[in-house]
Amino acid sequence: MLALKYSESLSLDIKSIPPELSSGTALLKVIKSGICKTDTEIIKGYMGFEGILGHEFVAIVEDCEDKSWVGKRVVGEINAGCGECVDCKKGLQRHCSNRTVLGIYSHDGCMAEYTKLPIENLLEVPVSVTDDDAVFTEPLSAACEILEQTEINKDDECIVLGDGKLGILIAWVLSTQSDNVTLMGHHQKKMDLAAWNGVKTTLSEKAGNVKADIVVDATGSKIGLTQAINMCKPRGRLILKSTFADQSELDLSPVVINEITIIGSRCGRFEDGLKLIEEYKPPLKRLVEASYPLVEGLEAFEHAQRKGALKILLSMG
Numbered sequence: 001m002l003a004l005k006y007s008e009s010l011s012l013d014i015k016s017i018p019p020e021l022s023s024g025t026a027l028l029k030v031i032k033s034g035i036c037k038t039d040t041e042i043i044k045g046y047m048g049f050e051g052i053l054g055h056e057f058v059a060i061v062e063d064c065e066d067k068s069w070v071g072k073r074v075v076g077e078i079n080a081g082c083g084e085c086v087d088c089k090k091g092l093q094r095h096c097s098n099r100t101v102l103g104i105y106s107h108d109g110c111m112a113e114y115t116k117l118p119i120e121n122l123l124e125v126p127v128s129v130t131d132d133d134a135v136f137t138e139p140l141s142a143a144c145e146i147l148e149q150t151e152i153n154k155d156d157e158c159i160v161l162g163d164g165k166l167g168i169l170i171a172w173v174l175s176t177q178s179d180n181v182t183l184m185g186h187h188q189k190k191m192d193l194a195a196w197n198g199v200k201t202t203l204s205e206k207a208g209n210v211k212a213d214i215v216v217d218a219t220g221s222k223i224g225l226t227q228a229i230n231m232c233k234p235r236g237r238l239i240l241k242s243t244f245a246d247q248s249e250l251d252l253s254p255v256v257i258n259e260i261t262i263i264g265s266r267c268g269r270f271e272d273g274l275k276l277i278e279e280y281k282p283p284l285k286r287l288v289e290a291s292y293p294l295v296e297g298l299e300a301f302e303h304a305q306r307k308g309a310l311k312i313l314l315s316m317g
Contacts, residue, residue, distance in 0.1 A: 003112035004297040004314075007050045010043050012297050016052065018114040025116045026064035028074065032291075033057045033110045034135045035304040035312045037164070037220070039103070043301070047104055054111030054314075055103040058134035064119055075137040077121040077270050078102040094267045111297065113316050123270050126278050132291075133277055133284045135313060139166055140284075141273030143173040145265050146239055148272070152177035152214065159183075159210065161228050162218035163190040163201075165287055165311055166241060170216050171199045172282045182212075187308055193286045217242050222250060234258040239265050287311045 003016035021027045034056035042049050055078045061069045080100045081093030088096050102117065103109020125134045143166065152158070156178045160171045163185020171183040175197040182200045184207055185191060191201035210231060216239040217228040225242060229252075232238050238260050255262065276282070289310040292300035297314060304312040 001113040002294055003052045003108075004054070004294070004301075005050075005052050006043050010053075010298065010301060012295070016112060019108065019116040021063055021116065023065065024118055024120075026069060026074075026119050026122060027062040028057075028059035028076070028110075028115050028117065029062045030057050030059045030110050030113060030115055030316045031073075032131050032135050032316065033314045034138075035111075035300060035314065036139060037166075039111075040301065040305050042104070049104055049106075051103075052108040052110075052112050052115070053103050054109035054115075055101070056135050056138045057110035057115070058125060058131050058137075059110070059115070061122070062114065066119055069119065069122065072122075073125045073131075073134075074122045075125055075134055075270055075274070076102070076117040076123065078104070078138060079267060080107060080118050080121060111294070111314060113294070123274060126274065129274065129277050132288060132313065134274075136169070136284045136287070136311075137270050137273045137277070138267075140169050140173070140276060140282075141268035141270050142166065142241070142266065143169040143268070144272040144276060145268030146170065146216065146263075147173065147177065148268065149263050149265055150214075150237055150239070154179055156180065156214055157212040157233075158214045158216070159212040159228075159231055160216045160218060161185075161204070161224050161231075162220065162242070163187055163194065164218065164220070167216075167218035168194045168287065169282075170218055170241065172196060172280075173276065174214075174216075175199045176276065176280055178214075182210075190308070190310075193310075196283055197280070212236065214239065226250065229254050229260065232258060232260045235260070237261045237263060239263050241265055288313060291315055 005013045033054045079094045081088040081096035082098040100107035158181045175181045211233045215228045218241040291313040
């Protein structure tokens with residue numbers, strides 16, 4: 001099969017072998033896959049991963065032990081837990097210390113004609129959800145994780161810092177709960193795309209001395225985190241969606257002085273992302289900048305790494 005692989009460098013491999021079907025797993029024929037920031041970081045050495053890339057996908061079940069799944073259009077949770085540890089038994093496979101992660105850690109990904117996942121990780125995609133929208137299930141579910149971790153009230157003032165793909169998705173998710181959501185970033189084009197369901201937008205340099213009950217940092221930078229801390233009201237909540245390598249000193253005294261609650265937030269439940277797509281129909285197609293066939297995967301990655309690029313899709317058909 002054809003696959004995008006990373007091993008010291010990114011390559012388009014036409015000799016990859018489709019994964020073998022094993023007990024409890026499903027063989028998936030990939031329809032589409034999305035390129036995200038994590039993928040572009042992996043090819044710079046992040047996580048030390050080598051293998052087939054990709055964790056955002058929509059696919060058709062080709063084969064598995066439970067034949068009722070065969071032929072269904074699915075997405076799949078990317079974390080595969082051991083099933084035996086305390087976290088797995090609590091339903092927290094996302095935090096299993098022995099987990100593998102699709103296209104990120106010890107598990108070949110979905111930027112290929114075929115991939116595989118545990119059957120228990122699969123969710124059927126509703127008929128009303130398009131392939132292009134279904135590809136967004138993983139990042140949208142990550143945005144929905146915030147709603148699982150903390151209650152958002154209708155009158156809560158919410159600020160999302162960072163106008164990348166994830167920042168926009170987070171603003172849209174928060175807007176389903178709060179009537180007062182503002183996205184802040186540096187690109188007017190992205191601000192225009194983000195205006196949906198009452199979400200307000202403002203360029204960061206024009207924000208002034210604003211404060212909010214809930215501030216989400218999706219900037220991916222230490223500067224953004226510092227700004228987020230300073231924007232939190234006393235006893236406000238700071239949601240961290242950014243990971244960054246900068247280990248230089250960070251002033252956390254305002255966190256103590258203002259009694260700010262900090263919540264780290266990562267992967268979410270796919271059922272929440274799919275449900276939000278089906279019920280609220282966010283305009284996800286606005287975020288798709290280009291689509292490439294898998295055979296042009298190297299060009300697609302080059303495009304995805306351009307400054308300010310939005311979602312780049314790969315089509316396997």
